[in-house]
Amino acid sequence: MKKFVFILLSFCFLFSCHQFQNRSIGLVYVVNVDEAQKSDFYSMFDSVAYISLETIDDNEIGQIDRILYYNEKYIITDRLTNRVFIFNDDGKFYSAIDAIGNGPGEYVQITDVAVDKFEDMIKIQDAMQGKIVSYDLDGHFIKETKFPIFPAPMQFCQVNKDKYAFDYQRCSKEKEWQYNLSINSEDFSGKISKYLPYDKSLDVCFSPRVTLQDVNGEILYIPLYSSTVYTIDSSDVKPRYIFDFGNKWVSQEFIDTKWKDALEFRNKLNDVNFVYYFNLLESGSHICAEFMYKENKYHMVIDKETDHLFLQQETEAYKCHYTENPMCCIGNQFVIPLTPFEYNSMIGEDAVQLPDDNNPVLMFATFKKF
Template sequence: MKHLIILLIVTSLLVITGCVVSKESSDVSRLIVQSSKIQKELVDTTVFKKCSIIFLETNDNSLLRRINRICYADEKLFILDRSLNKILIFNMEGKYISEIHQVGQGPGEYLSIMDFCVDIVKKQILVLCDRPYKIIAFDFDKKVMFDKKLDGLYFNITADSGYAFCNKLEISNEKGQKYELYRISIESDDVFHYLPIRTNIGSNRVYKGNQITSTQNTYYTRRFDYGIYHLDGNDVYRKYTFDFLDNSIGEFS
């Protein structure tokens, strides 16, 4: 008897419960979070514009253990399972299409996946690997387009105009690392860096989730920072900042 994997897909509106948006002179939108207005119950119709329930086909090739990231592009769902080191591809009816599972030590292969993204413009899947350190690009037919070595461990990836935005750990033992966010050229050796690492951040941490998110715009968040950073071409700047008023615990610079 086949087991069904049910995937709930929601399209969200930019609504933050208990928040008031105000514009500062520096063009940074301040989101005031008033805890007294936060309710335990959430009226989901104020947050979700659309909801779809997708029953994913289950067969010998489409088995999942854990979902780490989902990307939607070209009327397809791309689902990363890091524990199995593969990316599964389904259509919007839940039918299994194919998978990327190129485990090995040769060109276009990897031992472990850290993250991935979909370049909608070039119709490519960029796979960020942590063993070894590199980015592999596949087209939607799983053909290897390039295999680019990296200088160290990166955690998240998103594509932007021929570049890949990737982030490193805030605290690193890598020699010479001074920044945590990088824009890496896909077609050349150009690398640009942003956001200096903060020396007063401790190394003890819990899992931080996906810090780079991309829909119509690309944003970056980091711990002990109330800001949301906008990744815009060759520029990175703070777009929003949360103000918890009397409940703020301070910010690390």
């Protein structure tokens, strides 16, 4: 597939926070939402590149939910078709996993996906059936593992050859499992280490898109309703970053409220004076985060080398050209899926346009140093 590259030359930024180091809690960034820059977010891009995902019959992607990169392959989950697609790193289709059902080797719903780097397996987590189903990179079923607990974890990530981190997202009513995170074997045999306890389970909640991620071999964790990002190893969980939004961060009283349904909760979020939908990814060189505040979307980029922060508020004049947030990092690049329409709009009419029924395009964005 052709790869198109262009450089965005304009550059503007605002240092709208200050940071300090506390050895016990990690690096703290104080974020002042009221000082967000109303300017073009794309001015922060150093370069972008595109790879179009090959479109072939019976393997059309509906809407990308998760992207992983492993062994020169993109592993993509589709929330609409409930399938996993594997593409080579040139965008050529390689294989797919389509095993929807209730039987062995099948799943009802993909709640998360991970890669076993030691055994070259793709692992699909099905929280509805309470199991992990493992496949090879060609999409062939290998094995499945049942969870011995209920409710099942919602997201997971491999920590080392023998252990995984499991995120429960405050859903358990059993005191024994009222912890946000556990680190243990896939089948929960042997030692189980539990972290970040809570007192009340939640009936309605919305989490960051990716709560567990691998950044160059380091596992990062963002708990539900947390502005603290943790680093995980096989034996400990330590604060990595804290983003201090002051009184604009969601209160404990609001978190513990018993909501009647998800619609009521979502409507209330638009009325309160809180930051919400905080989502973060980290590349080798930058931290990129998005959040909502008073129905406005904000983008935050931190240069890890200098600790300088750029904060931008979306307005009608400076609205993002794409709907999805970054979903994956490869080295210093943030991977953002684009619809064919979004891609065509970004490259301009003079470039080769894609048909509307083409599979999505992956955009690879790197940020400037500042």
